[in-house]
Amino acid sequence: MARRNTKKDRKKRDRLFREQNGVCYWCHMPMTRMARTAPGAVVPHYTLTLDHVPSRVIAKMNGVKSKLVAACLACNLRRAQEEHAQIELVRAHLEKPQG
Ligand SMILES: [Zn+2]
Numbered sequence: 001m002a003r004r005n006t007k008k009d010r011k012k013r014d015r016l017f018r019e020q021n022g023v024c025y026w027c028h029m030p031m032t033r034m035a036r037t038a039p040g041a042v043v044p045h046y047t048l049t050l051d052h053v054p055s056r057v058i059a060k061m062n063g064v065k066s067k068l069v070a071a072c073l074a075c076n077l078r079r080a081q082e083e084h085a086q087i088e089l090v091r092a093h094l095e096k097p098q099g
Pocket of ligand 1: 024025026028029072073074075076
């Protein structure tokens with residue numbers, strides 16, 4: 001369900017970027033703003049992205065609201081992987097037969 005970046009998203013990203021002084025929320029490495037890249041071009045791992053904490057899926061599962069932070073692409077991807085594993089665990093737990 002990829003969604004194109006809207007103006008609002010860009011504004012949010014810019015605001016978080018400034019608020020965090022241009023460093024990643026997780027690894028505190030300096031990030032660069034998304035450059036206009038050609039389709040299929042490799043995006044640098046220190047590219048600024050928006051990350052949901054906790055992720056939208058986890059937040060929904062726990063009935064909590066997630067907040068947005070500015071994170072580098074590397075951390076965003078790493079967290080996505082970690083959370084995927086977490087979600088699988090929760091799912092396995094939920095799908096336990098009842099009785
Ligand atoms: Zn990072």
